Structure formats: C-alpha cells, structure tokens
Amino acid sequence: MTSPSEAANSLAPDLGSAAGRYRMLRLIRGFEELALDLVRAGEILGGIHPYIGQEAVAVGVCAALRPQDRITSTHRGHGHVLAKGVDPARLLAELTGREGGLNRGRGGSMHAADFSLGILGANGMVGAGGAIATGAAWSAVQAGQDRVAVAFFGDGALNQGVLLESFNLAAMWRLPVLFVCENNGYATTLPAGTAVAGSATGRAAAFGIPAVEVDGMDTEAVLAATAEAVARARSGGGPGFLECHTYRFEGHHTMERLMKLSYRTDDEIAERRGHDPLPRAAALLPAGLAAELDASVAEQLAAAKRFALESEHPAPEGALEYLYADGLRPRAGSTA
Template sequence: MVAHAPDTDVGLYRTVRLIRRFEERAVELVRSGHVVGGIHPCTGQEAVAAGVCAALRADDVITSTHRGHGHVLAKGADPARVLAELAGRATGLNRGRGGSMHAADFALGVLGANAIVGANGAITAGAAWAAARAGRDLVAVSFFGDGAVNQGVLLEAMNLAALWRLPVLFVCENNGYATTLAVADAVAGTITGRGAAFGMPAVTVDGTDPRTVLAAAREAVDRARAGGGPSLVECLTYRFDAHHTWEHRAGLRYRDEDEVRSGRERDPVVIQGARVPDGERVRVDGEVESTVDAAVAFALGSPHPDPVGALDHLYATGTRARPGGGG
C-alpha cells in the first residue's frame, strides 16, 4: 500500500471513497439484520469529513453527530472496529455499547458522536477550554447539521467560545433538511449570521468539494491554533440517502425526484476522483474495497458482548452498578 497524506488529492480521494463504501456496506448490513436499529447514512456528505479532518493534527479533537461515521473514519478510526460497533459486537470501538450514534475513540481525539442534536458543541468548547488551560495548542472541532443551529446549547457554546477565544472550529453540514424539515422553513436569517453575531469569522463554502472544504478548514484551524479564537464554516452539501434507514420502509416523500437527481450531480467521490490519475484511482478503489470487505468479515465474525457484563463501564471510577437498581 502506498501511503498518501490525507490532505493530498489522493489522500482526500481515499477518505471520501472509504466513507462512501463503508456507508453503502453498512446499509446492506442494516437490511440483512446484522446492524439492528438502522443508521443515519452520510452518503453525499463525505467531503466535509475528509476536508476538515485533513486540516487537523493527530492530537486535535472532534465531536460528531448522529450521522457521524464519516467524521470518525476521517479522523483515523479503524473501519473494522467502527463497523463492529454498529453491529453491537464486543470488538467495536466502544465494546458494542455505543452503537451507530455514540462511536468514540479518545486515543484518536474522537470525543464521541452524540445523538442529541446540537449537544456536542458544549463538549467541544469544554475540551478546547481544558486544553487551553493545560497549555496545549490543540484545536477542537464540532460537527453539526443545519437542524442544530436553533438549539440553545449550540448557541451558548458559540458564545463562550467567542467570549473566551477558544480554539474551536464549528462546522455546519447544511444538507438542506433537519430530518424532513427544509432549512427555509426552520432557519430565520442565515447560519453564518449566527457565528457573526458572536463576532467570529463565518463563511459558507461548497461542501461537496473536498479541496474547498480543506482550504476553509485549514484557514480556520490555523487561526484558532494561533490564538485567534473560534470560526464557523457552513458547508453546503446534500444527503443522497435517507435521513435514517427507517425511511427505506416508511416511503417518506419530502424531496421530489428532480431535487434528488440535481443534488446527486455534485458527488464528492466523483469530484475528487477526477483529480486523481486513473491508475491511482483504481488502486485506491481496490484498497478501499479490501479494507471494507475485511471490516465486514471482522464485524460479523466478532462476538456479541456477554450479558453478564451489562452493568460494567457505567462509571468512570470503575464502580459497578447494583443489579436491579433501586434507591
């Protein structure tokens, strides 16, 4: 395998291709019943994860959302362990206890995905504050969707980050919908206007182009690391698949076919793939396919957690909960 830095054209292509194939295979495992409860696919949004994470150092930290597999993979998580986590296996990132919406890997700076919309902003600000207090020059990134921009906790986190000049990058993945609610019907003013209101630089970029996202993220990360405080980058993207795989059975109709067809014309995998020589692209595709095949085999071949340990790991101190609960 030929190694390429994640911020090169080949590196960016490998990341978006890996995320795409991982999500497609994960959806297949939902349909086969190996991933119980479904997932929130991020197909179509790969450029945001790839571009932002390529601008980060290994010791920088991120927080993610219910649609977070791409962010976790782009930060360097092992696809096999991520998929095992989705499948609820003991070999998963979090021993099968976090599932699709709560994957974390502290060793990689992945402080966790979060199923509560907008809630990870406060965690990110706290991590940035703690690092600054400790004299570390790391940057903390908060990924969130357009549905989070009206949540109070996110706005409070932006306020504190700006007030204390914390090294935070707020990244909004604006895919046009909060579940089925269009942005135009939910957001007064603009998304970047929320950042500007707190005095932080805020820009809107093409979130389907990995290079464009990388450039915006790199500028914001460099500013934060130099003590310039937080920034907001709104990435305009499009979700190719359902909000949640449940939609495959529910048959919701909130987007017409012309819109979806138009949205698919800006495919991050195609856009970035066009920048890579044909031979190199074929090689990367083969490597990714082998990686994802191995991840599926690893996940499905891994054991489920032993129910005897169901009450383990509830407390950071190691305290074990008493069976049956009670006061």
C-alpha cells in the same frame, strides 16, 4: 482479537495528498454502503443515519487537523470518525454490537468514540457536541496544549440553545474551536428554509465569530476554508464557523425506506447527485489511480466485514459494565 487494519499497522489515514483524500472519500462511501447492506440483513439493529453524499465535509475538515486535535460528532457521524483515523473494522464491529467494536458494542452507530484519536464521541443529541468541543478547547488552553477542537453539527442544530451558548463562551474566551455546520438542507424532513430565521453564518457573526460559507461537496474547498480557520484558532485568534452546503443522497435514517416519505423529489435528488464529491475528487488524480484506490478500499472493507461478523457478541451478564468511569456503582442500600 486483532482487526485487519491493526495487523497491517495502517490505522492513520493519509489525508495530506489528493490521492489520500480520495481514498478516504471512497472508504467512507463504501463503509456506509456496506452498513446499509448489513442493516437490511439484520446484522445492524436499529438502523443508521447514512452519510452518503456528505463525505467531502468530513475529509476536508479532518485533512486540516493534527492528530492531537479533537472532534465531536453527530448521529450522522461515521464519516467524521473514519476521517479522523478510526479503524473501519472496529467501527463496523461497533455498529453490529460486537465485543470487537470500537466501544465493545456498547456505543453503536450514534456514540462511537476513541479518545486516543481525539474523537470525543458522536452524539445522538442534536447540537450537544458544540458544548463538548468548546469545553475541550477551554481545557486545552488551561493546560497549555496546542490543540484545536472541532464540532460537527447539522443545520437542525442551529435552533438549539446549547449551541448558541457555546458560540458565546467560545467568542468571549477566544477559544480554539471550529464550528462546522453541515447544511444538507433538511432537519430530518423539515426544510432548513422553513425553520431557520436569518442565516447560519449570520448567527455566528452575531457573536463576533468569523463565518464562511463553502461548497461542502468540494473536498479541496472545505480543506482550504478549514485550514485558514484552524490556523487562526491555533494562533490565538479565537473560534471560527464554517457553513458547508452539502446534501445527503439517502434518507435521514434507514427507517425512511419503510415509511416511504416523500419530502424530496426524485428530480431534486438527481440534480444534487450531479455534484457528487467522489467524481470531483477523482478528476484530480492521474489516470487509473482512482480505480486502484477503489480496489484497495474494497479489499479493506471486505476484511472489515469478516472481522465484524466474526467478533463475539457481548455476554448478557456484562450489560451493566462501562456505565461509570470507576465501574458499576449501585445505589446505597441496593442489593445489586
């Protein structure tokens, strides 16, 4: 089944202009709002971790990358994979568990991957993408490939040993990898200030990795910082680290609406909404262009929804398919 984007041959995002970046911001925001609606309607089972509010990080970083560059993502990863070029119709079908999905409905919200686009997978394990991206950067160097790898992670990953081990290896081997910390202030419901000793940039600097703080609600600021770090990595200067100060407008997970958690005040959320990256990006465009792009995105997402909900569910007898690289391998002596 061909998706609307594939039929229109429009999979590659245009992030080389302010208009293209604004459109991607709007696409990610609209995609997440649509996904929330489908969670409420029971079409997306298990819920999602919404990326609403943090769109400028994904767009700013991916705008500085080349198609052959690689990324690893997180449990809050829809924005990353969309900005790297994933077809929204395929991603939405994946979230709804359909055969037309990016990974035939097997990966779901937290494990979307597309190797052809350099997306080595979102990851439900906090901080795990750092090691994968470091390995991808090492592999590129060994193969003589001009590739940079980017690992996205949240502030909650700063206490994970695997991430610190990745910093060490990347610095020792001067690998072309960029570590991007999306500091939205909370690890689930735990304020970062009560869980992270020192600073995020200080941890990277301790390994000799150049570390920069940036306004993660400003797409252009993220792009500028990323472009500098990526150019340095690509020229053999080793890894870099960005701490993008951002904020999620929705809860950590859609389950929060049912649990009625109160770790953030309404005033805090309202204040942060005043830094919404979409109006800031729209202000850079000619009058009327943002509205045109909004309408274009709305049409694309409507088509994506139709594609997702019209795609078939996987057959139960195929539940064990795609577990291994060379197919199902039963244990010795098994009658399976």
